[in-house]
Amino acid sequence: MQAEGQCFPQTVDNLKPVLENAVEFGVHHIDLQPDVRLRRIQECVPLLEGWRRLADEAGVQVYIETHRDRMTTDLHFTLDLLDCFPDLRLLGDISHFVVGREFPSPIADNHHEEIYRILENSWAFHGRVATREQVQIEITYPQHKMWVDQFLSWWEYGFRSWRKRAGAEDTLAFTCELGPKPYAITGPDGEDTRRPLC
Template identity: 55%
Template sequence: MREFLVFQSLWAMHTEPGPLEAQLDRIVAAGFDGVTDHYWKAAEVARLHAAAAARGLQIEGQLFPQSVDDLARALEVISRYGCHHLTLQADVRPRTQAEAGRLIEGWQRLAEQVDFPILLETHRYRLTSDLLFTLDLLAHMPDLKLLADLSHYVVGRELPEPGAADDDEQIRTILRHSWGFHGRVASSEQVQVALDFPQHRAWVERFLGWWRYGIEDWLARPNTPQSLSFTCELGPPPYAITGADGRELSDRWAEALTMKTLVRNLWKQCLDDQLSSPVLTAPIKNAPSSAR
């Protein structure tokens, strides 16, 4: 039985009081399944792994490689402990597909040597910064596995609301190649907007629709892993918008709990639809077989 795991970002906890262990206790009490954090320095990896394992939490590791060797060195540490998956924010900005492809192929060769998935995150000021560049990469490397943070493409390209058909199809192409999610809601001009402000309602609904599409597509793929993860990644300032007093305009922790409930409801709806619609056992939305 495949399951849906909702993680909380430890980056989002930077403004919360208390040591790591106290933060993990709060995350467990709130019903999260795991945490997301930087994961390559030996002492920090050992501490996080021990503290998370003691509380039954899984780990999404994050790495910011600039070369193939960066990932190789990190895997020497990470492989001693393991994780649910490792996410790469590729800290390079190649100008050509060939240059990007050489790096990714090197990372993919290393990924074949470990027993946890390694996913390339969509993110601004990273290899995947530009949506069209990333789509071209996928056309040449259809087996590339992404971690979708859609907020960066919304604000980075100032996607309009209501959306254009071409824009939505491009986002769906990203989702058809994605094997996990980082969750925040963006608008055309802001990377992280408050979930319950009425002026943001259309964006909240749009992101929920995208995430539902991504879940449905993941469920329809053959030979998927046992679990799909979604990280609530509501960052502290300057991601979180502040007023003249420097205080955030919304309660980030409360919003993380709201997001957790929303996406778990999406998962349940997708499972219910799959059970009632046998046709969903095949890939949806005419997704190309190469995306599998």
């Protein structure tokens, strides 16, 4: 097992101390959630260019996470970012896009194609399963099997894509991300409806 660093920078320079820690402690990669809510791609360019430059200088892998309430909150905006930066390395948490775009079931071909493009740029993954209404579901409940199967299929696609791009010595990070409340579904007592198995 290896550590994943995480940060929420609002400026280019906010990444510098994070990279210093990453070098000191030898993390696998940095999960960068851009803590900005910009409306135009042009406003994002200086930030992404700056973060990529600092990461290259430090020799640390930095992946931009797809996450709600961040620069990458919207699927279509993120696809536009990829048009601008075709080699942008993402950390794919596609659960946020399924909820944000309220993907219907069965999932339309165009939605699959959009998710495939995200996965083709993903160099690490977070393993949360969502539905169009909930960002995190109980994966053992029979009524959720369709969504679990769909995410397994997408992850398999992403892993196969990564293998084609990765070097012989590269390792793939997949974080089993079953968060506590408020991500988890809660009952009337305010507690998670399903307790962890360990």
